[in-house]
Amino acid sequence: MLNFADFCDIASAATGNADLRANSHLPHSMMQCTITIETEGPGRPISRIQETLKLNLPIRETWLDTAKGLGITLVVMAHVLDHSTWRWAHPIYFTASLFFMPFFFIISGYLFAVTERKALFRKRVQGLLIPYVMFLGAIMASVLVVDFLRGDTPAPWQIRELITDALLGGRHLTRELGVFWFVTCLVATQLVYNEVAIRTSGPTDPGMLIFVGASVGLAYSIQAYWQEVRAPLALTNVPLAIGAFWFGHFLRERGMSALWSAVFVVAVAGVALAAARTGSDFTFSMKNAIFGPPLLGLLVALAISTFILGLVRFMHMPSLRIAPLAEIGAASLVIMFVHQFVHFTLRDFGMSSELALIALSLGLPYLLYRGLRSSRILSPWFIGSGDLALSIQLMRRSLAFRAG
Numbered sequence: 486m487l488n489f490a491d492f493c494d495i496a497s498a499a500t501g502n503a504d505l506r507a508n509s510h511l512p513h514s515m516m517q518c519t520i521t522i523e524t525e526g527p528g529r530p531i532s533r534i535q536e537t538l539k540l541n542l543p544i545r546e547t548w549l550d551t552a553k554g555l556g557i558t559l560v561v562m563a564h565v566l567d568h569s570t571w572r573w574a575h576p577i578y579f580t581a582s583l584f585f586m587p588f589f590f591i592i593s594g595y596l597f598a599v600t601e602r603k604a605l606f607r608k609r610v611q612g613l614l615i616p617y618v619m620f621l622g623a624i625m626a627s628v629l630v631v632d633f634l635r636g637d638t639p640a641p642w643q644i645r646e647l648i649t650d651a652l653l654g655g656r657h658l659t660r661e662l663g664v665f666w667f668v669t670c671l672v673a674t675q676l677v678y679n680e681v682a683i684r685t686s687g688p689t690d691p692g693m694l695i696f697v698g699a700s701v702g703l704a705y706s707i708q709a710y711w712q713e714v715r716a717p718l719a720l721t722n723v724p725l726a727i728g729a730f731w732f733g734h735f736l737r738e739r740g741m742s743a744l745w746s747a748v749f750v751v752a753v754a755g756v757a758l759a760a761a762r763t764g765s766d767f768t769f770s771m772k773n774a775i776f777g778p779p780l781l782g783l784l785v786a787l788a789i790s791t792f793i794l795g796l797v798r799f800m801h802m803p804s805l806r807i808a809p810l811a812e813i814g815a816a817s818l819v820i821m822f823v824h825q826f827v828h829f830t831l832r833d834f835g836m837s838s839e840l841a842l843i844a845l846s847l848g849l850p851y852l853l854y855r856g857l858r859s860s861r862i863l864s865p866w867f868i869g870s871g872d873l874a875l876s877i878q879l880m881r882r883s884l885a886f887r888a889g
Contacts, residue, residue, distance in 0.1 A: 547811050548797055548798055548811075549592060549595065549596070549814070550810075550811040550812075550814035550815050551797050551800070551810045551811045551814055552588075552592060552793065552794055552797045552814065553589070553592060553813075553814030553815075553817040554809075554810035554811055554812070554813035554814030554815075554817065555793065555797060555810055555814075556585060556588045556589055556592070556793075556814075556817070557813060557814065557817040557820050557821060557847075558810070558813060558847060559581045559585045560581075560585050560586075560664075560821070560824075561820065561824045561828075561843055561846045561847050562577070562581065562843050563577070563578045563581040563582060563585060564664075564824065564825060564828060564846075565828055565839055565842045565843050565846060566578045566839060568828075568832065569839050571839060574839070579768075582768075582769050582770065583767065583769050583777075583785055583786060583789060584769075584785070584786040584787075584789040584790050584793075586667065586771040586772070587725075587726075587729040587771065587783070587786035587787065587790060588729075588786070588789075588790045588793065589667070589671075590671065590674065590726045590729035590730045590733065591729050591730070591732055591733035591736070591787070591790050591794075592733060593671060593674075593675065593730060593733060594678075594729065594730035594731060594732060594733025594734040594735075594736075594737070595733035595734065595736055595737045596733075596737075597675070597678070597679075597682075597730070597733070597734050597737070599679060599682045599683055600679060602676075602679065602680065602683070605675065605676065605679050606676065609672045609675060609676065611865070611869055611873065612869035612870075613668050613671065613672050613818075613869060614668070614672060615865075615866060615869065615873075616668075616818065616822070616866070616867050616868060616869050617665065617668045617669070617822075619866050619867050620665075620819075620822040620823070620867065621651055621662065621665060622651075624661055624662060624822070624823070624826050625647060625648075625651060625662070627661075627826060628647075628661050628662075628826070629644070629647075631830055631833075635833070650662075653715075653717045653718070654666060654669050654717060654718040654719060655669065655670075655715060655716055655717060655718050655719035655720070655721075655722075655772075656715040656716075656719065656772060656773065657715055657717075660825065660829055661825050661826040661829050661830075662825070663772075663825055664821055664822070664824075664825055665822070666718075666719035666722065666772050667719075667772075667821065668821075669718035669719050669720075670718070670719040670720070670722045670723055670726055671726070673718065673719075673720060673723045674723050674726040674727055674730050675730070677723065677727065678727055678730055678731070678734075681693060681696045682734075687738055687739075688731055688734045688735040688738050688739065689735070689738075689739060693731070696727075697727060697728055697731045700723075700724040700725075700727040700728060701724065701725065701727070701728040701780065701783060703724040704724035704725035704728065704774075704776060704783075705776060705779045705780070707721050707724065707774050708774050708775065708776050708779075711774075712773070712774045712775065714774075719772065721774055722771055722772065722774065725771065725776055725783060726771075728783050729783070729786065729787065729790075732787050732790075736791075736794075741791070743795065746791050746792075746795055749788060749791060750788045750789075750791055750792050753781075753784045753785060753787075753788035754788065756781065756784075757781060757784075757785050760778055760781060765777075765778045765781070766778070767782060767785065769782055769785075769786065812851070813847065813851060815854075816850065816851045816854035816855075818868065818869070819850050819851075819853055819854040819857065819867070819868060820846075820847060820850040820851060820854070822850070823849070823850035823853060824846040824847065824850050825846075827845055827846045827849050827850060828842055828846045831845060831846075854868065858870070861875060861876060861879060862876045862879050862880055862883075863876075864876075
């Protein structure tokens with residue numbers, strides 16, 4: 486039986502898909518089963534194996550890229566409208582804020598597979614934390630350059646404060662760096678959830694359900710008693726994130742039919758409307774530990790996300806052309822990091838058109854993503870794809886060539 490890495494090499498040759506291993510969202514156990522079935526038997530011709538691979542290889546679930554594209558578009562739109570004087574800006578922002586951050590944790594949970602802890606940590610360091618540090622440093626430097634160009638040279642104490650806030654992360658990061666809390670919260674959520682998943686048999690295991698219930702209870706205790714605590718690296722946001730992450734994992738492993746999805750959405754909507762009539766405050770700001778009415782705030786986020794995911798899956802039909810959203814989704818991490826810098830910089834230089842700000846806050850980071858993706862040196866550092874060792878080797882060669 487082939488191991489997973491060898492299989493991906495053969496599969497890449499058979500299908501012409503060089504990014505197969507990175508693009509597969511199937512758990513390794515499922516991949517291993519496929520390999521055993523398709524390669525067993527002595528003397529099986531390689532051409533037959535290749536034909537089988539072409540038919541049975543897992544493909545990238547592009548509908549999830551479409552969902553991420555829609556999600557990041559809503560994030561950018563909401564952040565722009567949050568600083569707008571347009572009369573419809575606040576209602577749109579409020580509606581989007583009810584679910585757009587839990588939405589990304591749900592998608593991450595949907596892609597989750599139990600992983601050996603050291604392997605998961607290495608993947609998260611390369612895929613998320615290294616890009617986090619690189620973009621954090623790059624945007625901090627860019628903010629200082631923009632301030633200098635505007636004639637606003639920061640004092641030494643301001644630079645020290647900026648560096649201190651960057652080290653603390655979470656709610657200490659604001660404006661251009663305000664969205665960076667998401668990455669450290671996501672990494673912590675994945676690592677903690679994986680530890681419990683290793684010890685349980687799935688999202689409906691009693692042990693897992695107790696853990697998730699306790700996490701959500703802790704989240705609402707934080708909202709009630711410790712909302713003003715600015716924990717390093719957004720760690721006080723992890724308990725609620727675990728609830729959303731678990732829901733995504735549940736959808737992947739157990740599924741939810743269209744009928745039950747509709748029942749869930751309608752039931753939550755009914756309860757939420759009744760609660761709103763009695764004066765319940767549904768303000769939801771995950772970064773600031775504001776999660777809406779206990780449990781109901783999270784359920785509203787899960788219900789809206791369920792509706793959006795169902796809509797995206799319906800839209801993702803051959804007859805509907807939504808490839809641009811999938812492209813934006815593939816670039817969502819870079820857009821997440823960069824869009825507030827673009828937004829605030831353009832606004833500070835006098836641009837006030839919401840439509841233009843939204844378009845440029847999406848478009849410019851997307852173009853940056855395309856440039857980074859095409860660079861074998863930069864892509865491992867900024868988008869978490871590619872070979873770090875090769876990147877270092879290429880940089881050394883480049884420096885040696887210039888020195889010579």
